[in-house]
Amino acid sequence: MDAILSVMAQNLVSPIILSFALGLLAAVARSSLSVPEAAAKALSIYLLFAIGFKGGASVAAHGLDWTLGFALIAGLALSLVIPVIAFALLRGLTRLSAVDAAAVAGHYGSISIVTFVSATAILTSRAIGHEGYMVAVAAAMEAPAIVAALWLAARSGTGVKMDWELWREVLLNGSIVLLVGAFVIGAITGERGLAEIESFIVSPFKGVLCLFLLDMGLVAGRGLKQARGVLSGGAVVFAVLMPLVGAALALPVGMVLGLSAGGVALFMTLAASASYIAVPAAMRVALPEANPSIYLTLSLGVTFPFNLALGIPLYVTVAERLSGG
Amino acid sequence: MDAILSVMAQNLVSPIILSFALGLLAAVARSSLSVPEAAAKALSIYLLFAIGFKGGASVAAHGLDWTLGFALIAGLALSLVIPVIAFALLRGLTRLSAVDAAAVAGHYGSISIVTFVSATAILTSRAIGHEGYMVAVAAAMEAPAIVAALWLAARSGTGVKMDWELWREVLLNGSIVLLVGAFVIGAITGERGLAEIESFIVSPFKGVLCLFLLDMGLVAGRGLKQARGVLSGGAVVFAVLMPLVGAALALPVGMVLGLSAGGVALFMTLAASASYIAVPAAMRVALPEANPSIYLTLSLGVTFPFNLALGIPLYVTVAERLSGG
Amino acid sequence: MDAILSVMAQNLVSPIILSFALGLLAAVARSSLSVPEAAAKALSIYLLFAIGFKGGASVAAHGLDWTLGFALIAGLALSLVIPVIAFALLRGLTRLSAVDAAAVAGHYGSISIVTFVSATAILTSRAIGHEGYMVAVAAAMEAPAIVAALWLAARSGTGVKMDWELWREVLLNGSIVLLVGAFVIGAITGERGLAEIESFIVSPFKGVLCLFLLDMGLVAGRGLKQARGVLSGGAVVFAVLMPLVGAALALPVGMVLGLSAGGVALFMTLAASASYIAVPAAMRVALPEANPSIYLTLSLGVTFPFNLALGIPLYVTVAERLSGG
């Protein structure tokens, strides 16, 4: 317990968390501080490219085994199951309409790549290794939850159009393509490729992450101010509870798969995190009736900072204790 | 004297100065070279974050003492006094209207963070130490001069609206919040935090500064071309004289405060520099009658390059001789 | 032959090439992946500044000799001659109108700086030295081909307005000014200047190049999809043949000039590459009747990837064998 608390306390004073907090405070205080849209997109391209490439290079170095296949399947399964649990929880804890609840549920089945990236940063700084292919698992878990959400909405009577065009958009959305593409490039070029661009994608990585989190704090803060009134207490409870539920589901699965301690922690983080880039865009197309303030605020305004500040250190410590030892 | 000249000559051939000169020349020659707005803003976010963080980390390493408090007060006082002197000088040297003179005066009481950053870069390359908290002094000197300017304008009969909204805008403008926020993050996370993001905010710093100065040269050049005709000889004399007056005021204050040689040089630089980001925006809101070409051109087109090329090396050499030696 | 193939094979699995391929595939699959315009421009500013500066610093280190002057003249001559050959080839191989053929020819006389940059990256990774002033030759070869193209068009009866304003635009376009300006700054500040900003312009260079090539792949892919139907087989043959013709012309010239093996390879690369930034813009102004899909697709969609994947390794190996070896 003490160990967990000390890891958490230490985590709370990292530049990463504090940068997010700075953005959040600045937005709430209505400061004019803002990151241009193009710069935020550029930062996210950098992060996706770097994390994908490093994952691929690590696979090239350590080799692949069957676990990757099983981990992908387990990830897919989790991201289909979690929305169902989330939906039930939401209907119990809040008065959200079925459509709103389905939309929110879809976000929690999917993943947040920055939460994943922050977890890898913490693992790196604590020198805990992890499977490079977890990046591929992250990519695999982005989209399936959308299907689950649309199924939940359809069951509740909302006409949903999951046409081929939407499938293409979801499966080939920019972040999946870049993440998987960079992973493949890393896997092909391996350690030699990594050496060539190391001083671009490895050394400055954490600093870039700080700026991106500053921006996410600004966006989250603006969203929270905007959404006051829309959010009930029950919804907020959900947004804190659900990541723990997701992580608790992922923990035994990760251990059964035989992942390393770091791998289990990342798997828990993926299950615990909620999408705020790809799924919202898909929901605007397929479930326009769902209120975006609700899902964006819960995902980006509550769950993301919860995972960043408390969740990840918790998952890492638990995973270390139980699996890696 | 020789020493000063040699420092200046050496400074003139630094990549930083030459990048500014390149931008200036390109703009004057009407080249299509331009930096996108989003990129310029991203560069300025990087610089503010890096300089604030490094200041905070240095405070964490060396500890705080009473001098910080006194330096803050001295900075505030200077930024209230300088506009009054500037106003008097302008009324003597030029035929500017009272409103225009008040607006210009406000810019000179405030500070230019890039001038400050360039001075720290010169100190670093000459291995002269300075107090990390000078960053906080810089932040404290951003806003007060606006009050002085509005008071000067009001005295001359221009109805000025300094409402609460404007106060908030000025005190919580993006650059102050980011600078102070990064300073606090640096102070909290200390040397450990700095180590984590060093290869992002320390090593590439000077290169980023070059690109930002290239952009500033472009903007200054465009402004100068645009403002031909608006500027009198007297105004240009003012823009070269005023930084020297400001620096001369700051020199004894810095020495009495007991700042290190580098600290005195930075204090002089702050007093000598003129705002071109925060104050112009505030003036457009509060003193729309004042002609923006005048204050922007004097500040960015004359005083900034003067400080960059001649002022800073002068202040550094003088401060080293008199205080640190 | 084996050596060439092995260099080519090795080149094909470099992060640089694969990043381009990723972008191309993503665009063809209609992924939403995209780089913001401002970010793409910022990347190109970085690359031009870095490559120019390094060239200048290398000249400062190794000194200048008469070869530079001769290389500049030879570059100018080549970029006037190549369009004429290209025009003849196009008229033979395709049914393009004279105006379209003239416009395309102009692109091939000019150069692509990213092709040049990629070639230097390959030279660096294979530890082959080259003359720093080749950057200046690259700059000199940007514009003259435009004149040749307009002359070819005028000869075929298309009224062309090559007014003074267009001259200014072409000669002072952003990329030439930045490349030459950074070259001069590098030459003035020399090794000392380079040391100051090395960790910005040298170490992360290759990684930045990857992201820029990712973007170029996206743009090229979009262009190719758009231009299906416009392009005949003959035009595609031209776009693969012409770089070989250009390189074959440059090879003896470079050897007669006494360039190093790396220098000859770069000279061949310049002659082989086709512009896709400066010349298209000039053509839109001066030859609006020419169809931009044709020249953009040939240059960016066919010749650029050909040079990147096959051309450069070929030129490098040939140059090494014949001149330096």
Place this chain on the structure above:
Amino acid sequence: MQTHKAKRVEIIIEAPLERRLTDAITAADVSGFTILPVRGGSGRSGRWSREGQVSTAGGMVAVVCIIRPERLDTLLEAAFSVVERHIGVVSVTDCEVLRAERF
């Protein structure tokens, strides 16, 4: 100079639907359109801004389409089929154009 009557249609629509809208417009055989970026706005669903955003959700684009009067209804129907269930504003203004042969 000689000008010709036309309609200027401005469709402000959620960014994730941009491709669907332009595909629908193209399918309706409209001669051309231009897409302007939008920085922010406000409506019944609250205030929004593109600043610092990565997702296309929570953003709008403005599609401007100049069209012959007799083609207006076709365009509006195509646009409406996409905007229908979604957030968005469609406005039509009378205008005059140079070079009518282009529309």
Place this chain on the structure above:
Amino acid sequence: MQTHKAKRVEIIIEAPLERRLTDAITAADVSGFTILPVRGGSGRSGRWSREGQVSTAGGMVAVVCIIRPERLDTLLEAAFSVVERHIGVVSVTDCEVLRAERF
């Protein structure tokens, strides 16, 4: 398709006043507006461009507001209270909108 008469108000105003303007519009109970970025321009105070600019000073934004005709005067007064002392252009065009219930 059925359309309804409305007014399209376009306010081009200095960027530092953006929040003041949108606050005033909102206070006047206007149903919605959209903000477009502006890249540059020219007027009596000379030529300007956003290129490479960091400060909001020396920039403009365009606020577009589609409104029922009977609400026009309220909006213009709200806008004028902000634009009055400042640089800015306010223009009003007749237009037709789909889905009038939204305005």
Place this chain on the structure above:
Amino acid sequence: MQTHKAKRVEIIIEAPLERRLTDAITAADVSGFTILPVRGGSGRSGRWSREGQVSTAGGMVAVVCIIRPERLDTLLEAAFSVVERHIGVVSVTDCEVLRAERF
């Protein structure tokens, strides 16, 4: 509020011609104009987008110019002299402006 009749001219033109167009407009003594960025579009020469582009070729800008009715022809002639051989759309809308003395 009191408003005055004016014309709103919108010129969508290839980006490489921006300076030529604004120079021509300025030479025609037009009181002011505003330049809006354009993200993409479609026309007879196909679909285009600014995304990831470095070259100004393959991009358009929108120049908006509000002008007194009696000055319209001068402006259109100036604009036409530049647009003539090039891709571009020129449209004119009737509008009302506040503060007519500014135009």
